[in-house]
Amino acid sequence: MSFKDILNSGKFVVTAEVGPPKGTDIKEMIHHIELLKGKVDALNVTDNQSAVMRICSMAVCKIVLEHDVEPILQMTCRDRNRIGLQSDLLGANILGIRNVLCMTGDHVLAGDHKQAKPVYDIESVQLLSVVNSLNNGKDMAGNDLKGATDFFQGAVVTPEANPLEPQLIKFEKKVRAGAKFFQTQAIYDINKFKEFMSYARKFSVKILAGIVVLKSAGMASFINNNVPGIRVPQELIDELKAAGKEKALDTGLNIAARHIRQLKDENICDGVHIMAIGMEDKVPIIMERAGLL
Amino acid sequence: MIITKKRDFQELMENIKNYRSFFLIGCSECASLCGTGNQEAIDALTEALKAEGKEVTGGFVAKTGCQVLGTKIELKPFKDALDKTECILIMSCGAGTQAAVEIFEDKPVYATNDSLFLGNMTRFQMFDERCSLCGKCILDKTGGICPVTACPKGILNGPCGGCKDGKCEVSPDIKCAWVRIYERMKRLDRLQELCDNALEAKDWSMSIKPRTLVARPEKKEEKKK
Numbered sequence: 351m352s353f354k355d356i357l358n359s360g361k362f363v364v365t366a367e368v369g370p371p372k373g374t375d376i377k378e379m380i381h382h383i384e385l386l387k388g389k390v391d392a393l394n395v396t397d398n399q400s401a402v403m404r405i406c407s408m409a410v411c412k413i414v415l416e417h418d419v420e421p422i423l424q425m426t427c428r429d430r431n432r433i434g435l436q437s438d439l440l441g442a443n444i445l446g447i448r449n450v451l452c453m454t455g456d457h458v459l460a461g462d463h464k465q466a467k468p469v470y471d472i473e474s475v476q477l478l479s480v481v482n483s484l485n486n487g488k489d490m491a492g493n494d495l496k497g498a499t500d501f502f503q504g505a506v507v508t509p510e511a512n513p514l515e516p517q518l519i520k521f522e523k524k525v526r527a528g529a530k531f532f533q534t535q536a537i538y539d540i541n542k543f544k545e546f547m548s549y550a551r552k553f554s555v556k557i558l559a560g561i562v563v564l565k566s567a568g569m570a571s572f573i574n575n576n577v578p579g580i581r582v583p584q585e586l587i588d589e590l591k592a593a594g595k596e597k598a599l600d601t602g603l604n605i606a607a608r609h610i611r612q613l614k615d616e617n618i619c620d621g622v623h624i625m626a627i628g629m630e631d632k633v634p635i636i637m638e639r640a641g642l643l
Numbered sequence: 644m645i646i647t648k649k650r651d652f653q654e655l656m657e658n659i660k661n662y663r664s665f666f667l668i669g670c671s672e673c674a675s676l677c678g679t680g681n682q683e684a685i686d687a688l689t690e691a692l693k694a695e696g697k698e699v700t701g702g703f704v705a706k707t708g709c710q711v712l713g714t715k716i717e718l719k720p721f722k723d724a725l726d727k728t729e730c731i732l733i734m735s736c737g738a739g740t741q742a743a744v745e746i747f748e749d750k751p752v753y754a755t756n757d758s759l760f761l762g763n764m765t766r767f768q769m770f771d772e773r774c775s776l777c778g779k780c781i782l783d784k785t786g787g788i789c790p791v792t793a794c795p796k797g798i799l800n801g802p803c804g805g806c807k808d809g810k811c812e813v814s815p816d817i818k819c820a821w822v823r824i825y826e827r828m829k830r831l832d833r834l835q836e837l838c839d840n841a842l843e844a845k846d847w848s849m850s851i852k853p854r855t856l857v858a859r860p861e862k863k864e865e866k867k868k
């Protein structure tokens with residue numbers, strides 16, 4: 351079943367992600383894909399994440415497909431102009447890649463090639479319209495395509511953005527531009543997320559809550575101080591502290607599993623997107639503890 | 644106005660090391676406001692060059708350094724000093740330097756400044772970039788704040804995920820352009836407009852270089868022929 355069909359079937363969906371490596375040695379990455387195969391419903395492949403140059407997302411999506419897992423092609427507007435983006439989208443489509451996540455992308459200053467010229471010919475909302483248009487057989491300039499694409503397109507949203515309202519205005523623009531599903535920035539406060547969901551439910555789009563495992567109280571404080579749009583509540587920091595150094599990671603896994611279970615049991619959203627960031631091997635453990643395996 | 648910054652003196656000395664004598668031309672417009680092309684700047688550079696054993700045959704502040712014909716006329720009284728100099732130093736922007744290149748066909752012309760951006764003077768000699776001269780202005784739709792320029796990603800439809808507590812992902816020293824636009828539109832009671840109208844991708848063909856403009860109707864006809 352395609353990712354789209356699974357989402358539309360009403361099943362509580364789980365997606366995870368693979369980060370392509372810098373360099374041609376893909377043994378570890380393949381290991382992660384095999385580990386998650388049959389467990390998650392789709393795998394995001396990041397696009398030069400944090401503006402650090404790595405293997406391109408499309409090539410890795412193809413490998414994910416060859417392992418019988420549904421890939422979600424992440425596409426940012428940082429490195430390609432509208433010609434490059436559309437051409438890559440057509441290419442992805444003929445390779446059998448059906449899911450695309452449209453993003454603007456971290457600035458080159460965040461990455462490892464700070465002297466690069468950032469492109470940003472278009473941005474996330476406009477990229478969503480482009481995908482919509484390719485699906486309808488026309489390119490961005492209005493030319494007819496010989497064969498339309500059939501993408502299932504999604505976008506990202508930050509439910510805890512501060513200030514929130516401009517972010518929500520943008521969310522609505524993304525919905526109108528054709529986004530069918532959203533994967534959120536990491537969330538840790540389920541009650542606050544419920545507020546966001548009661549707003550988001552007004553729109554007929556699927557929402558997957560972002561889950562990032564907390565490895566330690568230190569990591570949680572770091573996130574609060576440095577990462578935009580994520581807030582770890584004090585209770586969780588205390589819980590990690592109380593667990594002590596040895597048990598912190600295990601507690602972090604429990605918190606993630608507990609949140610996922612609650613999101614599912616209370617039918618708060620349509621699924622979760624687990625961003626393991628180097629701990630791909632822990633994803634099955636979280637899923638097991640959440641009662642999903 | 645065009646914001647300029649004085650080049651590092653050692654770099655300038657390296658560039659002009661093959662010449663002995665100089666004529667300095669400032670500009671009374673932007674470069675004067677930036678303090679890079681006013682009389683004080685000319686005097687200071689004159690002193691510095693002399694201290695390095697160079698000769699300064701003369702100098703003056705042009706009214707509008709990027710205006711070729713006007714500057715040419717203004718230069719007439721300086722004929723002797725200009726004949727004596729080996730090299731012309733331009734203390735305005737890149738346009739001013741190239742105006743001088745047009746005027747002095749046989750003399751080397753060097754720039755003492757780097758040209759940075761089109762901006763506003765927010766306080767005395769403090770400047771912010773405000774417009775990227777994109778060729779098709781969208782300020783009417785964004786509450787008069789330019790996202791093409793004020794947002795490092797030039798996003799046209801709202802803040803990116805990197806916006807942290809209203810500050811920009813790229814620098815905590817600047818406020819997110821889209822938070823500013825949101826706040827202004829809210830104050831003007833125009834939020835609905837912001838929400839309803841997704842801005843389309845920009846037409847970058849409007850800013851293909853080099854751009855020219857003929858604003859005189861009779862000249863327009865001539866150019867067509």
Ligand code: SF4
Binds near residue numbers: 774780790792
């Ligand atoms: S949209 Fe911005 S860059 Fe373009 S002309 Fe207007 S102010 Fe300048």
Ligand code: SF4
Binds near residue numbers: 797805810822
């Ligand atoms: S934080 Fe705001 S100004 Fe900075 S890049 Fe993102 S949208 Fe643009």
